[in-house]
Amino acid sequence: MSTADLPMANNHQDPLRVRLTRQVEGIAPWDDQESVHATAVVKWIASRAPLYRVRKPNVPDPHLVSYFVVLNKREELLLVAHRNAGLWLPSGGHVEPGEDPWETVARECQEELHIPATPHPLAGDRPFFITTARTRGEGSHVDVSLWYVLEAETVTTYDRQEFDGVRWVTLPQILDEPADVLDPHMHRFTRKLIAAFG
Template sequence: MTSADHLTTLDDQPRARLLELVGAIEPWDDVEHAHLETATQWIAGGAPVYRMREPDVPAMHLVSYFVVLDETRGQLLLVAHRKAGLWLPTGGHVEPGEDPWTAVVRECREELGIQAVASPITGEHPLFLTVTQTRGHRPHTDVSLWYLLSADAHTITSCDQGEFNAIRWLTDEQVLEESDELLDPHMHRFTRKLQHYRSRSSGHHG
């Protein structure tokens, strides 16, 4: 890593881990390919990657999203996010020095009240990466690692009312039928990538 000389020893390990995580993601399309390149350059370049102060310091920072999949029903969980005014996966900002998977475990407990169980499709590795400009007051850029969790829909009975208005379980097809304007701007692309991985995974086992 060219910038290793001026990085502190404490910072080196998480940064190397992030580069490893990002490098292992197979780009789904040209957009994700570009986002992965942006994220790699940003991490390797030595810029601060964790949010230090809400909502926008530094202006670009790391987020862990987690999409909960009920395999039996074939449904994904989306939440109505109060601030964003959109239906999104659950997730949150990665704390300074925190491993993104650790952030998933923490946020899953806080937001949904359940233990995070990694999907067998992906394990404790992100499936997808996005670089997104947020909407509204004091916009900033979220570099989001998207993880996939497994849960039975009936085990999720509540969500963080401070952050979310409501929750919905939707099939892949229902997600893709929803207007882009109502969802995270990359939700359709994530869902198509997930469909591909699920069919590939079931093919391996079948």
Template sequence: MTVYTLAAERAGWTGLWEHARMRASVAVVHSVVGRLEPGDALEGEHRRLVLDWLGGTDDVFRRVKPATPDRHLVSYVVPVDPRDGAILLVDHVNAGLWLPPGGHVEPDEDPWLTAVREVGEELGLDGTGVPEEPVFLTVTRTVGIDSGHTDVSLWYVLPCDRAQKLAVDEGEFRGVRWWARDELVAADPDRFDPHFRRFLRRISD
């Protein structure tokens, strides 16, 4: 499937007509962000900023490691056990934080396909159960080893049984564990993505 066929399916022909001046893969992302209903005022502001950014440049995918261009797209995929809402997080070496699995969107890649790919590469999980629409959007200045650039992150959720066997990428993570919701609420928020508490509220609404 070409990126143009994917763009037609994901944005719709009307969306592509409206986004005719955009690179097709960027038009797909613009449509995805446009469909996302903000859960709070900050997400609404982030959505506005991201739509303006996508409308003003097609240089939105990381081209050169660690951070060129300075602002680029990321997909998070959050495994959630539907039985009790427990969440799987990884102790990320570079960031020094407990984060959802995920990674940079490759040039012209659909962010949903990034989520599917990353959860397979990092945890050995079948990502085909990831819904195509993200549930949350954030704009974050990064910290840690590769700090100082801006991640525009689309957050996806993967329903996942915690008994499922993992194949962890030990080069990227110091550890992996399931967190109960009450553990996450009680933990120091500085151990996580700065928007993680907002994400928890978002999926609890």
């Protein structure tokens, strides 16, 4: 579905939805699962369903999230030990009402890792990957996640209220990690990243 297929009211009255649709459609799917997720997300955006979380932990369900994966020049990526999820994840956060997902990345990168959000040349300030996934634990809900790629060489401090720790991991090491300690789509994201690097 293209933005031309959206109802006319959406095109004129909700530029945020139009822009978000274009961002999702700009992602080149890595596999059939990503293609299915992207198609479903475009339909969700066009449905005029609420997009942004307005009450913790799960209202509305689903809602929009921006992930950002920080890479260094050695092609290691940064994972955080997320207290609530009990998983090793990329950093990220909920998109606030009316906020562009890239603005979420810039805000959350400062809040969580205390560094500026520097876009990686791989995708710039556009999302590289898209997923939908049900969260774990109390208040379980579906996160619609846009994954961005950033670059940084060091992270010396981080939000210790949200994370138990951080670590740099090579891409092959990610694939060796048990899937149940990571975001459920982390292996797929890593394979897409490896393929993009050629």
